[in-house]
Amino acid sequence: MIALTACSKTTSEQMKQGGAGSADHGGHGGNHGEEAKAGAGASVQALWKLSSAKPMAKQNTTLTLQIQDGQGKPIEKFDINHEKQMHLIVVSKDLSYFDHIHPEYKGKGVFEVSTAFPAGGEYKLVADFIPAGMTATTQTHWIQVEGEKAPQVQVQPEAHLAKTADGKNITLTTDGQLAAGKELTLKFHMEDAATNQPVTNLQPYLGAVGHVVIMSADAEQYLHVHPMDEKSTGPDALFMTTFPKAGIYKVWGQFQQNGKVFIVSYVIQVS
Ligand SMILES: [Cu+2]
Structure with missing residues (x-):
C-alpha cells in the first residue's frame, strides 16, 4: 500500500517561531483565500517552537511541536507507526545532513525532542505522524541555524547505486x-x-x-x-x-x- 503525503505542509510554515498560542493561523496558505474543506487530515497543524530564537550549531536545541486541529484544539491521541508516535526527519538544505529522531510525547498534543545541528545554515524538519482516526500526515518547518556553515554539497544523481x-x-x-x-x-x-x-x-x-x-x-x-x-x-x-x-x-x-x-x-x- 502506498501513502504518499504531500499534505498540509503549508500550515506549519506559516507559523512563526514562538507563534504558539495564537489560533488565528488556521487557514491553509496556497488555497488563495478559499477555506479547504478537505478531510480531517487537512486540518492538522503543527506549531513549532525552539528553545532558542537563534539556535547555534553544535549546541543542543529543544524543539517543541504542538499538534492541533483547524480550530486550535490540541490533538491528543496518535497512532503508533513503526513503533513510534512521531518520527522527525532533520535534513540540511543540501540534504548532506540527515537525522531521524523520535520526539517524546508529553501529552495534550505536545511533542518534545532535543537535538544539535552540526553546522550553521538552513535545515528542514519533517514530522511524520498519524493523529488517531486520521490519515498519516507530515508537517514541515524550515529553521535557520547560526554558526559556521559546512561546504554546500550538490545533490548529483549517482551512476552506480x-x-x-x-x-x-x-x-x-x-x-x-x-x-x-x-x-x-x-x-x-x-x-x-x-x-x-x-x-x-x-x-x-x-x-x-x-x-x-x-x-x-x-x-x-x-x-x-x-x-x-x-x-x-x-x-x-x-x-x-x-x-x-x-x-x-x-x-x-x-x-x-x-x-x-x-x-x-x-x-x-x-x-
Ligand atoms: Cu522514526
Whole structure:
C-alpha cells in the first residue's frame, strides 16, 4: 500500500517561531483565500517552537511541536507507526545532513525532542505522524541555524547505486525503470565487504527490516516508503514507493545489525 503525503505542509510554515498560542493561523496558505474543506487530515497543524530564537550549531536545541486541529484544539491521541508516535526527519538544505529522531510525547498534543545541528545554515524538519482516526500526515518547518556553515554539497544523481557502509557493500536496484507515477520496488542488497558473503543477520529496526526515507533534491517532497517483507533479515530488504514527479531524489536506508543502526544513502534520477 502506498501513502504518499504531500499534505498540509503549508500550515506549519506559516507559523512563526514562538507563534504558539495564537489560533488565528488556521487557514491553509496556497488555497488563495478559499477555506479547504478537505478531510480531517487537512486540518492538522503543527506549531513549532525552539528553545532558542537563534539556535547555534553544535549546541543542543529543544524543539517543541504542538499538534492541533483547524480550530486550535490540541490533538491528543496518535497512532503508533513503526513503533513510534512521531518520527522527525532533520535534513540540511543540501540534504548532506540527515537525522531521524523520535520526539517524546508529553501529552495534550505536545511533542518534545532535543537535538544539535552540526553546522550553521538552513535545515528542514519533517514530522511524520498519524493523529488517531486520521490519515498519516507530515508537517514541515524550515529553521535557520547560526554558526559556521559546512561546504554546500550538490545533490548529483549517482551512476552506480552501490555503496559501502558499515563494512557492507549495499546496492540499490528497482524493479523497472525509475519513473514517476508508478509503484516501484526498491531493493537493497547487502554483502559483507570483506568476505562478499550475503548479509543474513539484519535485525528489526522500528519493527521492520529497515526504514527508508526519500526526499526530492529541493527538500520539498517527502515520500512515505513501506517495507514489503518486514521480517526479512537480509540479504535483501524490499520497499515500495511511488515518485510523484520526475527529478532528483535522495534515498536514505537505515538498517540494524549486531545491535547497531547504520545508514546508506543514494542520489537517484527519476524520469
Ligand atoms: Cu522514526
